[in-house]
Amino acid sequence: MNKRKLKEAEERFFSRYPEGFSDPMILEISKKHRVEKMNKLAQDSFAIEQFENPDVIVDSMNRIISQSALISVFEKPKFKELVKAMGDIEKVRLAHGLKEFLYQDQKYGFEQMAALMEEYKLAKWPLLTACPIYFRPETEVYVKPTAAKGIIEYFELEGIHYSPRPSFEFYQAYREHINQMKKEVSPSLPSDNAAFCGFLMMAMDSMADI
Structure with missing residues (x-):
C-alpha cells in the first residue's frame, strides 16, 4: 500500500468535501443507496x-x-x-x-x-x-470490478491481482487491504467498507481533475 497516496487522497477529499460524509452532496448520494x-x-x-x-x-x-x-x-x-x-x-x-x-x-x-x-x-x-x-458492512467488501482495479493500481496494493473470475483468494486479499487502509486514515471516514471504497474512488476522481 502506498500510504503517501492514501494520505494525499484523504486530504483531497476533505478539501473538496470539508464536512466529509456529512456534506450535502454526499448525503444526497447516500440517500440513493439507502444503506441503513x-x-x-x-x-x-x-x-x-x-x-x-x-x-x-x-x-x-x-x-x-x-x-x-x-x-x-x-x-x-x-x-x-x-x-x-x-x-x-x-x-x-x-x-x-x-x-x-x-x-x-x-x-x-x-x-x-x-x-x-x-x-x-x-x-x-x-x-x-x-x-x-x-x-456485515464493516468487515466484508463489495467487489465492483472497475473500482477494485482502480484501487489496486492507484494505491499500489501488493500481492493482489484482479481477475474477472471470482475467487476467494482474491476476495480475502482485497478485504484485508481495504480493512488495513481504513486504519491509516481519519476515523471520521466511514467504517462501512462500501462507503469507504466510495471515498477512495471519489478521491481518485478528484486527482484526475487536477
Whole structure:
C-alpha cells in the first residue's frame, strides 16, 4: 500500500468535501443507496434461523439484489432469471453456500456460490458480494470490478491481482487491504467498507481533475 497516496487522497477529499460524509452532496448520494435499510434487510433476512428454509433465503437474496443501488440494471434481471431457473436442489446449494460464508467456512461457502452461478454463466463479483456487504458492512467488501482495479493500481496494493473470475483468494486479499487502509486514515471516514471504497474512488476522481 502506498500510504503517501492514501494520505494525499484523504486530504483531497476533505478539501473538496470539508464536512466529509456529512456534506450535502454526499448525503444526497447516500440517500440513493439507502444503506441503513439495506443493511437491516440483509441482517434480518440472513439471521441464522432463516436458513432452515432455502427458498426463503434465495428469495431474500433476489430481493436484496433487485433493490441494491450497487448492482447494475443489467445484472439484476439476470439474477432474477437465475432464481426462476433454479430447482430445489440448486436453491439448497446456493442457500447453503451463503450460510457457510456468513457463519462457518467462508472459503467453502464462497466457492459453492460461485460454482453454482458459474453453471449459469453468472459468476460475477457484484452478485457474489452484495449480500455479504449488507450483512456485515464493516468487515466484508463489495467487489465492483472497475473500482477494485482502480484501487489496486492507484494505491499500489501488493500481492493482489484482479481477475474477472471470482475467487476467494482474491476476495480475502482485497478485504484485508481495504480493512488495513481504513486504519491509516481519519476515523471520521466511514467504517462501512462500501462507503469507504466510495471515498477512495471519489478521491481518485478528484486527482484526475487536477
